[in-house]
Amino acid sequence: MYQVYPRSFADGNGDGEGDLPGLRAKLPYLADLGVDGLWISPWFPSPMADGGYDVSDFRGIHPMFGTLEDADAVLREARALGLRVIIDLVPNHTSDQHPWFLAALASVPGSPERARYFFRDGQGESGEQPPNNWISAFGGPAWTRVTDADGSPGQWYLHLFAPEQPDLDWSNEAVLDDFDEVLRFWFDRGVDGLRIDAAPAMSKKAALPDADYGGVLQFRTVDWDDNPHWDVDTVHDIFRRWRAIAETYDGDRVFVAEAVVSSPERLAHYLRPDEMHTAFNFPYLKGPWEAGPLREVIDDTLSSFAPIGVPSTWVLTSHDEIRPVTRYGRTTTSSHFISDGAGEVSDLALGTRRARAAAMLMLALPGGAYVYQGEELGLPNVDDLPDEVLQDPMFLRSAGEMRGRDGCRVPLPWSGQAPPFGFSPDGVTPWLPQPASWRDLTVEAQEGDPSSMLALYREALRLRRATEGLYAAGLAWRDSPEGVLDFDRGEALRCVANLSGGPVPVPAYRVVLSSIPLEGGLLPPDATAWLRP
Structure with a gap:
C-alpha cells in the first residue's frame, strides 16, 4: 500500500496545494511503481488545525482537494488501474468547527x-x-x-490531541448511529476500506479517573498499561459493530487500525476475527537500525499474529514520522518520539544507504507493507523549514520546543531543476517550501537511473509480486554472524541484511536484487540482498 498525503502529493489546479485532480493525474505513476493500493490521508472538510485530522464533515471533501465527484473519479480510475483505495477515518474526535x-x-x-x-x-x-x-x-x-x-x-x-479536536463520547448512541451511516456513505461510493486513526483512544474508563504518568508528563501510551484514556477494552465493541457493517457488502471492505499499544498481545486484540483486518506495526517502525531489536520485533509480531491467522503489516515511516533517510543517518536511529535524534547532524549518504537496505528487508517480510509518499524517492526530512511556515500543533503547543511533523510533509518533487519541481506550475509557491537540493531526487531525475531509489523500489515491488510461492511462505531464520539477519521465505526467496560493521560472505545463491552492489562477492555493511537457489 502507498500512503498519499493529498496536500503534498500533486497540485492539479495550480494553487500550491495538492488536490484530487493532481492525484488522478499521477495514478499511472503509482500503478507503474507496483503498489496494490492507496491509503489516502484525510480528504474531508477541515479547518486544518492538525493537517486535516480535525474533521468538520465526515461525508464531504475539503474544497482545497476538490469535490465528491473528484473523489468518485479517483476511486473509479484507481480501480481501472488495479489499485484499491482505503481512506483515513478520524473517529476519536471532530473539529471544534463541526x-x-x-x-x-x-x-x-x-x-x-x-x-x-x-x-x-x-x-x-x-x-x-x-x-x-x-x-x-x-x-x-x-x-x-x-x-x-x-x-x-x-x-x-x-481533547486528547489539540484543543481544536474535541473527543467524541463513543458510549453515546447518537455518535454510534451517525458513524454507522458514515461507514455506509463511503462504502457505497466504492471505498475499499478505512484506516482508523488513533483507534485505542476511542474508549475511556468510566468516571474518567486520573492517569498515572509515572512522573513524566509525556503522552507515552505505548509504555504503560491500564491507561484510563487509551486502549480501554470497551473500544472493541465499536469495532465489532463496524465489522458487522462491512460484512454486509459484497467483495472486500477492510479496516486498518492505527493502534499504538503496549505489546503485540494487546495489538492482537484489535485483530480478532470480528474486528479489524490488519494493524500498523509501530514497534517495527520505531525501532533502531540494529539487528537484535529488529529480529526481536519481527519474532514477537509473527508469533502474536499467527494464532489469530492475521497477516503482519510492516511500515518504515508515515506523515507522522521522521523520514528514514534522515533518521538512519543519525546516531539515534530509533523513532519512539518525533523528537528522537533532534539536533543530531544526519549523514544523508549513510541514511540513504540504510534506507535502501531497510526497504528491501521490509518488503521481504511476510504480510503487507506500507510505503509513504516520497519514501520511494529517498527524500530526507526537511529540518530547516522557517518557523513562520510551520503548521503542526506540536510546534505551536510546545512553544517551538518540538519542531513537529511538517518536515516529512513537504510537497513531492516531480520534475525540473528548481522548486516547485513540477508539484505546482512554475512560479507557484507550494504550501511548504522544497529545498533546492531535491533537484537530484525528482521522479524525472530518477526515471532513467537504474541505481536510483525509485528503480530499487520498482524492482523490489515487481519481484515481490512476481516471485512464485512468496505469499504463502512463512519465515525461517538461518544461523548468521552477529549483526546479520538471514532468513528464508520458504523456497521462494532468501533475504540477507547486513547490519554489522563489516562485509559478510554471500551464500552460493543467485543474487536477484541487492540494495547496493556486492564487493568481491561480499555483502557490504548496511546492505540487503535477495537470493534464489
Missing part, C-alpha cells in the same frame, strides 16, 4: 448536544481546575474550559 460541537457550545450542561462529547465540570471551588490530570498528545492539559453565553467560565471539554 456542527455537533458548535451545537454543544451553544447548549447547556447536561444537554443531548453536549453528551456527544466529554463536557465536565471543573474541580476546585469555582471549577477552575480541569476535571482530571489527563494530558494532550500535543502538550499541555487535555482539557479546555469554555465560556458560557453570559461571559462566565463554564464547563471543560476533553
Whole structure:
C-alpha cells in the first residue's frame, strides 16, 4: 500500500496545494511503481488545525482537494488501474468547527448536544481546575474550559490531541448511529476500506479517573498499561459493530487500525476475527537500525499474529514520522518520539544507504507493507523549514520546543531543476517550501537511473509480486554472524541484511536484487540482498 498525503502529493489546479485532480493525474505513476493500493490521508472538510485530522464533515471533501465527484473519479480510475483505495477515518474526535460541537457550545450542561462529547465540570471551588490530570498528545492539559453565553467560565471539554479536536463520547448512541451511516456513505461510493486513526483512544474508563504518568508528563501510551484514556477494552465493541457493517457488502471492505499499544498481545486484540483486518506495526517502525531489536520485533509480531491467522503489516515511516533517510543517518536511529535524534547532524549518504537496505528487508517480510509518499524517492526530512511556515500543533503547543511533523510533509518533487519541481506550475509557491537540493531526487531525475531509489523500489515491488510461492511462505531464520539477519521465505526467496560493521560472505545463491552492489562477492555493511537457489 502507498500512503498519499493529498496536500503534498500533486497540485492539479495550480494553487500550491495538492488536490484530487493532481492525484488522478499521477495514478499511472503509482500503478507503474507496483503498489496494490492507496491509503489516502484525510480528504474531508477541515479547518486544518492538525493537517486535516480535525474533521468538520465526515461525508464531504475539503474544497482545497476538490469535490465528491473528484473523489468518485479517483476511486473509479484507481480501480481501472488495479489499485484499491482505503481512506483515513478520524473517529476519536471532530473539529471544534463541526456542527455537533458548535451545537454543544451553544447548549447547556447536561444537554443531548453536549453528551456527544466529554463536557465536565471543573474541580476546585469555582471549577477552575480541569476535571482530571489527563494530558494532550500535543502538550499541555487535555482539557479546555469554555465560556458560557453570559461571559462566565463554564464547563471543560476533553481533547486528547489539540484543543481544536474535541473527543467524541463513543458510549453515546447518537455518535454510534451517525458513524454507522458514515461507514455506509463511503462504502457505497466504492471505498475499499478505512484506516482508523488513533483507534485505542476511542474508549475511556468510566468516571474518567486520573492517569498515572509515572512522573513524566509525556503522552507515552505505548509504555504503560491500564491507561484510563487509551486502549480501554470497551473500544472493541465499536469495532465489532463496524465489522458487522462491512460484512454486509459484497467483495472486500477492510479496516486498518492505527493502534499504538503496549505489546503485540494487546495489538492482537484489535485483530480478532470480528474486528479489524490488519494493524500498523509501530514497534517495527520505531525501532533502531540494529539487528537484535529488529529480529526481536519481527519474532514477537509473527508469533502474536499467527494464532489469530492475521497477516503482519510492516511500515518504515508515515506523515507522522521522521523520514528514514534522515533518521538512519543519525546516531539515534530509533523513532519512539518525533523528537528522537533532534539536533543530531544526519549523514544523508549513510541514511540513504540504510534506507535502501531497510526497504528491501521490509518488503521481504511476510504480510503487507506500507510505503509513504516520497519514501520511494529517498527524500530526507526537511529540518530547516522557517518557523513562520510551520503548521503542526506540536510546534505551536510546545512553544517551538518540538519542531513537529511538517518536515516529512513537504510537497513531492516531480520534475525540473528548481522548486516547485513540477508539484505546482512554475512560479507557484507550494504550501511548504522544497529545498533546492531535491533537484537530484525528482521522479524525472530518477526515471532513467537504474541505481536510483525509485528503480530499487520498482524492482523490489515487481519481484515481490512476481516471485512464485512468496505469499504463502512463512519465515525461517538461518544461523548468521552477529549483526546479520538471514532468513528464508520458504523456497521462494532468501533475504540477507547486513547490519554489522563489516562485509559478510554471500551464500552460493543467485543474487536477484541487492540494495547496493556486492564487493568481491561480499555483502557490504548496511546492505540487503535477495537470493534464489
